[in-house]
Amino acid sequence: MARTPEEIVRLLPADRGLLLFLDYDGTLVPFHDDPSRAVPGPELLALLNRLTTHPRRRVVIVSGRSADDLRRLLPGSACHLLALHGAQYVDPEGRCLDRVDLAPCRARLKTVAEGCRALLASVPCVRIEDKGAAIAIHMRSCDHESEERATRIFEGFSREVTDDGNLMILRGSRVVELKPAAADKGSGALWLLERFGPAWYPVYVGDDTTDEDGFRVLRDRGATIRVGPTDRRTLARWRLADPAAVLELLARIVSGS
Ligand SMILES: [Mg+2]
Known part of the structure; x- marks a missing residue:
């Protein structure tokens, strides 16, 4: 109300x-x-x-x-x-x-951060925020096509590191994030x-x-x-x-x- x-x-x-x-x-x-x-x-x-x-x-x-x-x-x-x-x-x-125990999140996200930086460099509007135990990609300045492409790349990486249950994908308003699941x-x-x-x-x-x-x-x-x-x-x-x-x-x- x-x-x-x-x-x-x-x-x-x-x-x-x-x-x-x-x-x-x-x-x-x-x-x-x-x-x-x-x-x-x-x-x-x-x-x-x-x-x-x-x-x-x-x-x-x-x-x-x-x-x-x-x-x-x-x-x-x-x-x-x-x-x-x-x-x-x-x-x-x-x-x-x-x-919660953030050590496994930090360890797994190191490889994601490096890989994402290299691949997302070709999508110039994307901002990568590395928070140590979480990582977010912000797409507020992207057009629709770039946003879809960046999301696809990020989620491709994310699937590889969410299998042990320590991290989860969170979709927000023009942001996708890998965060501690617990x-x-x-x-x-x-x-x-x-x-x-x-x-x-x-x-x-x-x-x-x-x-x-x-x-x-x-x-x-x-x-x-x-x-x-x-x-x-x-x-x-x-x-x-x-x-x-x-x-x-x-x-x-x-x-x-
Ligand atoms: Mg808010």
């Missing part, structure tokens, strides 16, 4: 701390053809700072990006990070924990919520198909909000239109109105 940020804030419980699970791309920051340039604006950084210094607010960034990438985008931030789709957790002090955003969010305990009320905000795992596990425990067009099916209880509406929601949570 579409709600305004003002309505959502009124529906959040006043007697519990808020544990905000926030996706990054398409939720906090609009998409950019070059993902490395999807940087946060000063307003978002100021809001995250005010939220993370509030005693009864905590922020968790839940993203397919690597932890290093998220730290580069949010320098000095006191956010918790669930990186690589929840496979890796980093606390606000920078302590990193692999929630974790998703929902299992990551639930794991962290359990560490925080019942005094914390989860609010999960995301725009991706992968965020549906978060909506599924938190639907009966907290607030779930899908960002983006209303024609996409979702398990989330509420909807917001775009990152601007998410920023307004965060501003209202900060001000308590």
